[in-house]
Amino acid sequence: MRVLAALSGGVDSAVAAARAVDAGHDVVGVHMALSRSRAQHRNGSRGCCSIEDASDARRAADVLGIPYYVWDLSEEFEDTVVADFLSEYAAGRTPNPCVRCNQHIKFDALLDRGLALGFDAVATGHYARIVDVPDAEGGARRELHRAEDAAKDQSYVLAVMGADRLARSMFPLGDAASKDEVRAEAAERGLSVSVKPDSYDICFVADGDTQGFLRERLGAAPGEVVDADGDVVGEHDGAYAYTVGQRRGLGLNRPAADGKPRYVLEVDPAANRVVVGPSELLSVTEISAGEVTWLAEDVPAGEWTEVSVQVRAHGDPVPARVLLQDGRLFTELASPLRGIAPGQSIVVYQGSRVLGQGNIVKAGRGAALSRA
Template identity: 60%
Template structure:
């Protein structure tokens, strides 16, 4: 097969490309230039897609003896990931930019260009597995190493995209083995730190970054009864579950910390309350997509058993889910959690599983407790 290897400049993508070459595929390496500041340098393990990463990707391709290109996707990345991130926060939601990047850049824009150029598949260093069934259909599953499993951030992939996705690290039992393999192959990235945090906010200060891009205005912080107990510099800079940075002038009656329970952007209000009220047991999602062919219950609307996960490294919990359709035929995913989750916010992504199989995902429109009364309006 003709394979386009997406080379991030890290050890995972380098070893994935090496395995694709070793398997006999005709491999070409490509690094995506996503930054609008190409001179940016990585700081430790923060950030990615920098000029340093581009050079590391080139060195890996040179060792592997494969062609190497840099494709400028910075404009598309700004529009589809960065601008979306800002817009979601401005609307009082908590987005996951890695999901958007995988959905709109790595497995939409990149795959689209790869297919147009005659490639059969895109290879990445993600830890996840694609299984082909006897009928030719594809399923997305967790990787062998659950500690490094990245199937959550790939939950946005469609059946058609899975047909052209290659994850050579799927069966690798540990990251240590990947690094050891890179060392044996003479790849200079063998001991390079993993990137973390949001790649376009390399210093990790999400709130400070947002304050420069979202018009913030002072508003009230209210308790669960709607009583004003403080002020904030702008509701959009807060997120559900947040404890630090509230700067309330008086403690709660029981002396325990307060947490952000709800963001009301239209009112520019932040609602806070006790930690126990962060627990939710019903999630409703929009922008639903299915990773592979949907299971029969999706079409019938029947409730089905599943596991729900709302964070890349979060623990999945037992759940029951079903699909509702509105008058325009749009699907809405309703997930009832058997065990409540804490600090779940609109804008986050819920990915549902059966066993190791990823069924699909949705962007949360609401997350609430069926036992908790609605929070009082501000007064």
């Protein structure tokens, strides 16, 4: 197959491309330039897609002996991932930009361009597995599964890709036992990125100051911080800088009557108000989600299904049951979860298999969510 290998400049994508070459595919490397600042430099382990990353990707391609190109996707990235990030926070929700980047950039813009140029698939350094399961008609059903290495599993941020994108994707690192194994393999192949630190945090907020980034882009918008009874207990510079479950940086004028810590319970952008309260009010047992991407056509809609769900990229899965109905995903948790914020992704699993995902719209307790 003709395979387009996404080279980020890190060790994972380099080894993934190398494994695609070893498998006999005709591989071409491409680095996605996502920053509008061509002079952007990497800040330690923070950020990605910098000028250093592009150089590292080129060196990896040279070692592998594959053609290498840089594609400028900065406009698409700004108009989709960054714009979505800002609009979601402005609306009082908590987005995951890595999910949006995989959806709009790596498996929309990149794959679509690759297919238009005659490539058959895109290979990335994500830690996840693709399993082809034979069906009754003699064909195969393609499934997305967790990676062999649970500590590095990235299936959570890939669930949004959809069945059509999954059919054109390759994740050569899905069966890697550990990140140490991948680094050792990179060193054996002579790839200098074998010792490069992993990037973390939000790539376009390289200094890690998310609140500062939001304030710079959205501007100051002073308002009140109130308790669950509506009493004013503090002030804020912008409700968008708060997220459900947050404890630190609340800037409260006085402690709670019982002396216990208070947490953000709700962000109300319409009233420009942040509601805080005790931790017990954060616990929810029901979640409803929209913008559903469902990968499991063999799992019938309209019926409750026993599953596990994950609501954070590095969170633990919890037992639950879900109902897919009229394009919405309803979840009843076997035990309460805390700090569930609108805008987060909820990903549904059966064992290691990803069934689908949705964007959380509302969370509550008991019969708080209507399925009408």
